[in-house]
Amino acid sequence: MTEYRTEHDSMGEMQVPAEALYGASTARAVENFPISGRPVPGAVIHAFGQLKAAAARANAELGNLDQAKADAIVAAAEAVARGEHDEHFPVDIFQTGSGTSTNMNSNEVIATLARQAGTDVHPNDDVNMGQSSNDTFPTAMRVAMVQGVAERLEPALKTLQKALEAKATEFAEVVKAGRTHLMDAVPVTLGQEFGGYARQIELGRERLAQAAQAVAELPLGGTAAGTGLNAHPEFAGKAIADLSRQVGVDMREAADHFEAQSTQDAVVHLSAATRLLAVSLTKICNDLRWMGSGPRAGLGELRLPELQPGSSIMPGKVNPVVPEATLMVCARVIGNDATIAFGGASGSFELNVMLPVMATDMLDSIDLLAGASRVLADRCVSGLEANTEQLAEYAGASTAIVTALNSAIGYEAASKVAKQSLAEKKTVRQVVIDRGHVENGDLTEEQLDQALDLLGMATPHGR
Amino acid sequence: MTEYRTEHDSMGEMQVPAEALYGASTARAVENFPISGRPVPGAVIHAFGQLKAAAARANAELGNLDQAKADAIVAAAEAVARGEHDEHFPVDIFQTGSGTSTNMNSNEVIATLARQAGTDVHPNDDVNMGQSSNDTFPTAMRVAMVQGVAERLEPALKTLQKALEAKATEFAEVVKAGRTHLMDAVPVTLGQEFGGYARQIELGRERLAQAAQAVAELPLGGTAAGTGLNAHPEFAGKAIADLSRQVGVDMREAADHFEAQSTQDAVVHLSAATRLLAVSLTKICNDLRWMGSGPRAGLGELRLPELQPGSSIMPGKVNPVVPEATLMVCARVIGNDATIAFGGASGSFELNVMLPVMATDMLDSIDLLAGASRVLADRCVSGLEANTEQLAEYAGASTAIVTALNSAIGYEAASKVAKQSLAEKKTVRQVVIDRGHVENGDLTEEQLDQALDLLGMATPHGR
Numbered sequence: 001m002t003e004y005r006t007e008h009d010s011m012g013e014m015q016v017p018a019e020a021l022y023g024a025s026t027a028r029a030v031e032n033f034p035i036s037g038r039p040v041p042g043a044v045i046h047a048f049g050q051l052k053a054a055a056a057r058a059n060a061e062l063g064n065l066d067q068a069k070a071d072a073i074v075a076a077a078e079a080v081a082r083g084e085h086d087e088h089f090p091v092d093i094f095q096t097g098s099g100t101s102t103n104m105n106s107n108e109v110i111a112t113l114a115r116q117a118g119t120d121v122h123p124n125d126d127v128n129m130g131q132s133s134n135d136t137f138p139t140a141m142r143v144a145m146v147q148g149v150a151e152r153l154e155p156a157l158k159t160l161q162k163a164l165e166a167k168a169t170e171f172a173e174v175v176k177a178g179r180t181h182l183m184d185a186v187p188v189t190l191g192q193e194f195g196g197y198a199r200q201i202e203l204g205r206e207r208l209a210q211a212a213q214a215v216a217e218l219p220l221g222g223t224a225a226g227t228g229l230n231a232h233p234e235f236a237g238k239a240i241a242d243l244s245r246q247v248g249v250d251m252r253e254a255a256d257h258f259e260a261q262s263t264q265d266a267v268v269h270l271s272a273a274t275r276l277l278a279v280s281l282t283k284i285c286n287d288l289r290w291m292g293s294g295p296r297a298g299l300g301e302l303r304l305p306e307l308q309p310g311s312s313i314m315p316g317k318v319n320p321v322v323p324e325a326t327l328m329v330c331a332r333v334i335g336n337d338a339t340i341a342f343g344g345a346s347g348s349f350e351l352n353v354m355l356p357v358m359a360t361d362m363l364d365s366i367d368l369l370a371g372a373s374r375v376l377a378d379r380c381v382s383g384l385e386a387n388t389e390q391l392a393e394y395a396g397a398s399t400a401i402v403t404a405l406n407s408a409i410g411y412e413a414a415s416k417v418a419k420q421s422l423a424e425k426k427t428v429r430q431v432v433i434d435r436g437h438v439e440n441g442d443l444t445e446e447q448l449d450q451a452l453d454l455l456g457m458a459t460p461h462g463r
Numbered sequence: 464m465t466e467y468r469t470e471h472d473s474m475g476e477m478q479v480p481a482e483a484l485y486g487a488s489t490a491r492a493v494e495n496f497p498i499s500g501r502p503v504p505g506a507v508i509h510a511f512g513q514l515k516a517a518a519a520r521a522n523a524e525l526g527n528l529d530q531a532k533a534d535a536i537v538a539a540a541e542a543v544a545r546g547e548h549d550e551h552f553p554v555d556i557f558q559t560g561s562g563t564s565t566n567m568n569s570n571e572v573i574a575t576l577a578r579q580a581g582t583d584v585h586p587n588d589d590v591n592m593g594q595s596s597n598d599t600f601p602t603a604m605r606v607a608m609v610q611g612v613a614e615r616l617e618p619a620l621k622t623l624q625k626a627l628e629a630k631a632t633e634f635a636e637v638v639k640a641g642r643t644h645l646m647d648a649v650p651v652t653l654g655q656e657f658g659g660y661a662r663q664i665e666l667g668r669e670r671l672a673q674a675a676q677a678v679a680e681l682p683l684g685g686t687a688a689g690t691g692l693n694a695h696p697e698f699a700g701k702a703i704a705d706l707s708r709q710v711g712v713d714m715r716e717a718a719d720h721f722e723a724q725s726t727q728d729a730v731v732h733l734s735a736a737t738r739l740l741a742v743s744l745t746k747i748c749n750d751l752r753w754m755g756s757g758p759r760a761g762l763g764e765l766r767l768p769e770l771q772p773g774s775s776i777m778p779g780k781v782n783p784v785v786p787e788a789t790l791m792v793c794a795r796v797i798g799n800d801a802t803i804a805f806g807g808a809s810g811s812f813e814l815n816v817m818l819p820v821m822a823t824d825m826l827d828s829i830d831l832l833a834g835a836s837r838v839l840a841d842r843c844v845s846g847l848e849a850n851t852e853q854l855a856e857y858a859g860a861s862t863a864i865v866t867a868l869n870s871a872i873g874y875e876a877a878s879k880v881a882k883q884s885l886a887e888k889k890t891v892r893q894v895v896i897d898r899g900h901v902e903n904g905d906l907t908e909e910q911l912d913q914a915l916d917l918l919g920m921a922t923p924h925g926r
């Protein structure tokens with residue numbers, strides 16, 4: 001049986017589990033929001049720990065907070081930041097839209113830890129000094145996002161880009177039928193396609209970095225309504241410098257505190273960047289799935305690493321499971337972005353009140369893309385093998401190679417060559433000769449061979 | 464230190480944790496998909512238990528499966544259905560798109576349990592008999608959805624509808640300024656508004672029931688490609704009748720197995736119904752927030768129950784936290800629907816390969832809406848109080864009440880009354896008299912009073 005103790009807040013008494021580090025406000029929130037059963041993500045809680053430590057140091061430096069209290073708050077907050085007290089943060093994601101319950105949860109846990117260590121600390125007056133949920137929650141969530149991008153997503157994308165670049169080099173001379181509208185087009189190299197994929201990811205990383213920069217502009221210092229009432233004018237600058245040191249990423253105080261806390265436009269921006277990555281990965285994974293389709297009744301141009309038996313019923317079948325898993329991540333990121341856009345559009349006056357769901361889904365997108373990118377690089381892209389024979393056969397059989405004859409015999413004659421080649425199942429080269437284009441001097445046989453050189457055609461401006 | 468044992472599947476040997484009930488296929492999947500760290504939802508696993516039990520009974524009845532094996536499978540599968548082995552289902556949501564790894568996880572856990580109980584059972588040949596992941600995973604996910612709607616979402620919505628209806632009755636005679644374009648309009652009653660909300664939920668329940676009917680059409684029996692290869696022709700009918708008995712909801716075999724397993728249109732339909740509920744709840748919760756805004760500098764027409772201190776910094780502030788939590792749920796449901804639509808649109812030929820993410824997000828929407836509807840009913844709607852004085856004052860002061868004078872004095876004269884009333888800060892009644900409309904016989908003073916009776920104006924066709 002759970003034992004309880006009595007705690008109070010400004011609304012009166014509450015029963016709190018005896019072992020809980022939190023107090024009455026948190027207990028009220030636990031009771032009020034039995035909605036998803038899922039707590040606010042640990043990354044946000046840990047960022048709250050970093051933030052409360054930074055705030056206490058700044059307040060002490062500015063002479064507003066007793067040094068002993070500050071020390072006790074810092075020690076407790078750092079333990080929260082290290083994830084040592086996650087189980088004392090039970091409040092549901094779907095709670096008050098400002099995240100007040102999570103801010104109070106942090107204030108209460110830190111105050112209890114400080115009190116247990118012998119210093120009398122008040123959750124609102126001391127731990128929350130110079131702060132409001134309205135500037136701390138969006139600050140903590142942005143810190144968690146900046147950290148997630150820097151530590152998890154960006155390195156994973158870099159790994160994926162490198163894996164794609166390595167394949168672009170490896171496949172540089174592997175010719176392949178180009179395809180547009182799913183129909184045979186002029187030849188390309190497989191390396192060119194992989195180079196395109198690598199560049200997609202490179203551009204995605206640049207966009208992500210820009211968006212992460214936007215998110216690194218923090219609302220802290222605005223307090224309740226963006227005006228900064230009750231905070232020392234130097235508080236935010238000092239606390240944010242401290243936070244930047246802790247996180248190892250440069251963050252800065254918002255240029256306009258009304259923009260920074262009445263909106264979450266910066267988070268919508270970051271989500272857009274992750275959605276773009278999801279769109280890029282969707283294109284890449286679908287290409288891989290199609291090129292790997294078969295082994296007998298498909299394109300059969302690529303061999304994907306065989307990771308597990310594909311089917312519970314069809315013996316020996318192997319499936320492109322990693323691209324599939326990645327595609328599901330993309331679907332989820334696109335959904336998260338829809339949530340975040342709806343949330344971002346729902347603000348009123350001085351506060352957006354969709355913060356916890358925006359934080360949760362943004363961090364979800366960051367972590368899912370990181371996980372999928374790494375798995376895609378390590379368990380699929382790195383082990384890809386080209387079926388060069390099949391690729392060359394398709395490339396040579398594609399009648400779109402007549403395009404290279406445009407300048408010698410003209411579009412209309414070339415079109416007749418293509419049609420006759422298909423109808424008579426002859427090579428383009430043979431039909432060009434049959435139709436007398438060598439005989440009549442349109443081009444020599446060497447010029448014909450040169451024009452029909454697939455690798456040359458794929459790389460008309462050199463490699 | 465974890466101890467391991469050696470297991471094998473068609474690809475060779477794998478090390479499996481000694482205590483794990485699963486085998487080599489599951490271990491491979493755990494290794495292949497370290498993406499989200501979140502396993503497939505318990506509801507899907509439990510439905511797999513129900514399905515495997517139903518399948519074993521059907522196969523035994525049809526003479527294809529030894530009775531002793533069937534009994535052992537049923538006992539094991541029922542334990543899985545009761546949630547007794549959830550920790551042995553570690554495969555990530557983001558896995559192979561058919562959910563093959565989860566189907567094999569079920570087959571392996573059930574086979575191990577049967578073997579531990581003394582009967583030699585093969586995961587593929589016996590537990591998966593007459594089945595494929597391609598018909599079982601979409602069947603299990605639909606069973607979980609049908610069950611979630613019947614047991615959790617529908618009752619919660621009914622509770623909410625009743626709470627709104629009770630308020631519609633309670634507020635039947637409370638007059639209120641109508642508002643269109645956010646601007647003063649002809650009077651309504653607060654009860655009429657709540658009646659509208661209740662009807663929104665009633666219609667939402669009807670749409671949900673229709674969509675749940677569509678989802679209750681199960682792919683089982685199609686096996687790998689929808690043709691039913693390797694399944695007895697009576698297998699699906701028997702197994703689905705058994706499943707319907709277990710779940711307590713009528714489900715039926717798909718009319719067309721190609722539609723049912725090459726697409727997930729039925730799930731997209733169900734998601735659309737939940738999105739619609741999210742849209743309805745968004746409208747309702749925003750109305751509640753605005754009517755409750757204040758207490759001094761807002762509309763102040765409704766008092767929401769006071770559940771917790773609203774602010775960490777502003778003493779005494781109380782916020783509409785339950786509508787906010789509900790609005791965040793709506794944002795998430797709208798995002799889940801975007802994921803599901805993208806997933807539904809991504810099928811090729813005989814199989815949709817976005818099943819696990821569609822299952823997860825659909826169940827998430829069902830459970831979030833259920834949780835939020837219940838909390839909204841119990842912790843907000845039931846305790847709402849009308850500020851009748853404020854409501855009456857706004858209703859009477861709205862110059863849109865001149866609309867009731869159209870037939871007596873005409874639109875143009877009434878419009879002059881409205882403007883003069885605003886400019887001179889006089890009541891509409893006074894201005895009508897001042898402008899001589901009684902004197903000149905347009906209407907008598909009794910007719911004027913009758914026309915300006917707010918409750919009468921709100922209910923011109925009776926109550």
Ligand SMILES: O=C(O)/C=C/C(=O)O
Nearest residue numbers: 311312313563595596
């Ligand atoms: O797991 C199966 O039963 C089938 C998978 C597939 O179609 O490859």
Ligand SMILES: O=C(O)/C=C/C(=O)O
Nearest residue numbers: 100132133774775776
């Ligand atoms: O929790 C706060 O600091 C503020 C919340 C509010 O604006 O009501």
